[in-house]
Amino acid sequence: MAVAQSKAQKPASKACSNANSNAAKAKMQMHRRSRTGCYTCRLRRKKCDEGSPSCTACKHLGLRCEYKRPMWWSNNDQRLLQKNNIKTIIKRKKLSEKTNTSSSSLVMTPGAESPPGLCHSLPTSTTFSDSLDRTRSASIDSQLSLFDFHPPPTIVEYPTYSSQMPPHSQYAPVYPEEWQPYEIDVKTERQMFVNDVPTRRESTISTFSSYYAPASAESVAPPFQAEHAWEEVYDERRESLTEESMNVPFFDFAHAPAPRPQVAVDLDDTDQALLDHFISDVLPSVFPVLEAGQQGWAWNDYVLPALQSNKYYLHCCLSFAAQHYGATRNAQGGQIDEKMRYHLHATISELCAALKRDADHSSMLEATLGMIIFQCSVGRSGDAVPEIPWHQHFQPASELVQRLELNSLIAQQHDFKSFNMTLTAWIDILGSTIQGRAPKFADAYREKHLSPINTSLGLRELMGCEDRVMYLISEIACLEALKRDGMDDMELCQHVHSLGDEIGLTEIGETGPKIPFHSNGVLNPKQLSKNMTAAFRLAARIYLCSLVPGFSPSQASCVGLVEKLTRVLEFIPAGQYGFDRSLVWVYLIGGSVSTASSSFRSFFNERMIELGDLSDLGNFGRVATVLKEVWSHVDGRHSPGGGEAHYVSWRDVMITKGWDFLLI
Known part of the structure; x- marks a missing residue:
């Protein structure tokens, strides 16, 4: 009887074992089912809706949705790198959306922020009877309105690029x-x-x-x-x-x-x-x-x-x-x-x-x-x-x-x-401003600029600034050479007025600088060029203004130009893989007229820190040396009563020091 009962219990025990096994398999299948989803969501430890061909989360963030086990999954270092890359993309995506939202409330009509021409009223012959007298020229803003620009934009108009975007080198892993x-x-x-x-x-x-x-x-x-x-x-x-x-x-x-x-x-x-x-x-x-x-x-x-x-x-x-x-x-x-x-x-x-x-x-x-x-x-x-x-x-x-x-x-x-x-033209135009002479091929650039057909010499492709702005810099260099040869002050201001209007024409349709990256971190070369052109354009205005008799960096209009230039430069990628070393001439012109209280100086120091050891190398290191010397002269010659700062030409400083740099 006991034996029969034992035999009867064996099938029951076997059935119980099978039931437990089936339950375990079902539990494992349920566990596996709970772990399904794309490997990107698994890495992020987010729930995946398993959309096809891409899940909703990956599609929204622009991530690569992978259902097949990727190679990086089995390597801890590669998995960590992939995770950091995804975090960078998510951060950039949110940042881009935030920037777009902020920019939508600042829509401006084309040319709305462009300053008017350099001269609104021409001087009379008596105005400049003693124009080289620095004491009588101290109030040149109110006399001639030669620098009567709109106030510099506030920080709201130009969201600070450096504070919102990670260094340019951080984009490399996600290209x-x-x-x-x-x-x-x-x-x-x-x-x-x-x-x-x-x-x-x-x-x-x-x-x-x-x-x-x-x-x-x-x-x-x-x-x-x-x-x-x-x-x-x-x-x-x-x-x-x-x-x-x-x-x-x-x-x-x-x-x-x-x-x-x-x-x-x-x-x-x-x-x-x-x-x-x-x-x-x-x-x-x-x-x-x-x-x-x-x-x-x-x-x-x-x-x-x-x-x-x-x-x-x-x-x-x-x-x-x-x-x-x-x-x-x-x-x-x-x-x-x-x-x-x-x-x-x-x-x-x-x-x-x-x-x-x-x-x-x-x-x-x-x-x-x-x-x-x-x-x-x-x-x-x-x-x-x-x-x-x-x-x-x-x-x-x-x-x-x-x-x-x-x-x-x-x-x-x-x-x-x-x-x-094109390489010759780049050296010729900016090099002429360093020496205070007319470019060798100024006539050819002028003819190119006045041509009814908009053709390119390739300067934008080579060094970032639009050709027509470079042609105008050539014209300003010619004007400076004429001034050094003894051009009449009244005639000089007429040319300043004309060139100021020409610079204004290059701003038509421009809406201001933007972050030069797509939402996925890919560099937009055209937007980079627009930002760089805006920087060169403002530097050209400062260069032109410096030719006016009685010019002083402490004039409110010049201070405003330098502040606006600083805002534009914030939209140029910084660091080792950035483009600061392509803007040496811009830093020279803007920095040489920046006052002790100008935000330009602290901004320039920050850019030097981001470049690291490269900040002391090549032309960027040379322009930093020149600006440091100029600032020491300017800051040391303030009047005891805290009055107007004296103007010290960067070119005079270079001549005194025996520096023969091509700062482009």
């Missing part, structure tokens, strides 16, 4: 695939000769990463698989590189680009290390605006081909690479200084020999311009470098431009695409 670093291969070939007989041959390749990927001739943006929420990112990036971009590609380069960026040159070990340093450390800081808008064209189509086909250019680059290496690695002296002097001497010697032969004009111009522009990115103001002043290089460069007839092509009624001529 789309085509903005991830790409590789540049530098190929070095060596061959051993024994009694002039070639023997062993060696070839090595060094690889470098660039932050910007080179664009191809067939497509504007490199294709990648756009799926789910990334379609929005791809569309915005494509829009940024087409309708809102800088004419890609704008320039016709002298060298044919290689299908893959590669440099094949025969160098010894030390020179190879210098070339590596030039490509990885120097080159990215030379044309940041061009790289932002053209996506690798400067590298692939201009610099890298020139390195392997132009011996003058190669020596030039190696000399500046040595100077930069010595300054950044604290390696001055010894072999580095010897290499710098060797390549500098080789560049100058071979250029002089080529000038005598009257040959290789294009290659010579390329190297001569390199001798000027690369110096702007390397060295420090106090470096003891056997440096030839930039304007001594520019003299043969301008002669080469004339021999190649590049200047005569500027006035043609179409977009001019010679990179070397």
Whole structure:
């Protein structure tokens, strides 16, 4: 009986076990079902509605919705990086919505915030009978209304970019695939000769990463698989590189680009290390605006081909690479200084020999311009470098431009695409303001500006400022040269009035600066250019105002211009990957007339801190040195009663100190 009962209990026990097993399986399935959803929501620990093809949360935030296990899920470091990237995107999304909401209440009619012309009433002959008398000119605001601008905008009109957006470098991890670093291969070939007989041959390749990927001739943006929420990112990036971009590609380069960026040159070990340093450390800081808008064209189509086909250019680059290496690695002296002097001497010697032969004009111009522009990115103001002043290089460069007839092509009624001529114009226009002379090719710029057809020289693509504003800066430089030659004060003010109106015409339709990023963090090159143009435009007004007899930085109108310039500069990305080093001339003009109480000074100091060690390098470090010296003179010459500040010209300070900088 007991045995029968035991046998009867076994099936019951087995059934119970099966029931428990089924319950456990069901519980596990329920547990698994509760853990389903996209991996992005899992990472955020948010509930996922499992929408197709993208869940609601990911679609709203513009995140990539992944239901298939991604590679980063199994790696803790990559998972943490992905989580931080998502947090950045969410923060930026909320910030963008907040900014758009604030901006909607500040809609202004086109040109509403544009200041009127520089002169509202012209002076009589008696007004300027003693115009150079600083005491009698102290009340020039009330006499002539030459600076009668609208008050500077309040902080509400220009939401502070720096305080709302994270540093530019924080956007790097969340850029789309085509903005991830790409590789540049530098190929070095060596061959051993024994009694002039070639023997062993060696070839090595060094690889470098660039932050910007080179664009191809067939497509504007490199294709990648756009799926789910990334379609929005791809569309915005494509829009940024087409309708809102800088004419890609704008320039016709002298060298044919290689299908893959590669440099094949025969160098010894030390020179190879210098070339590596030039490509990885120097080159990215030379044309940041061009790289932002053209996506690798400067590298692939201009610099890298020139390195392997132009011996003058190669020596030039190696000399500046040595100077930069010595300054950044604290390696001055010894072999580095010897290499710098060797390549500098080789560049100058071979250029002089080529000038005598009257040959290789294009290659010579390329190297001569390199001798000027690369110096702007390397060295420090106090470096003891056997440096030839930039304007001594520019003299043969301008002669080469004339021999190649590049200047005569500027006035043609179409977009001019010679990179070397555009680079020449950039140096010529802003360099003329440094020296107080008229630009070499001012007539060509004037003809281009007055042309009924709106054609471009490519200055916006190269350095960020609209061509027409640069042409007006050229005109202001011409006016300053005429003033130094003794132009009558009344005639001077008439020209000031006319140029002020011309500057005002460039503001028609402009609505003020905006954050130059899309909601997903992708840089908008066109908006960046608009912001930079606004900064150059205000600096041009300040430069023009400084030509008026009796000018003083403490005049309310000048103070207002400087404050407005500060607000605009807040919309320029800062830091190592920002564009402050492309605004050296703007900082020079605005900072030189900023008073001790101006917010410009604290803003400039903040930008220096964000640049870190780079703030002391190249032209940004030089302009900081000049401004510091100007401010020490201005602040030290205040009247005891706290009256008007004296005007100390930055140019006079540079002459006194023996500084011969090209601050562009």
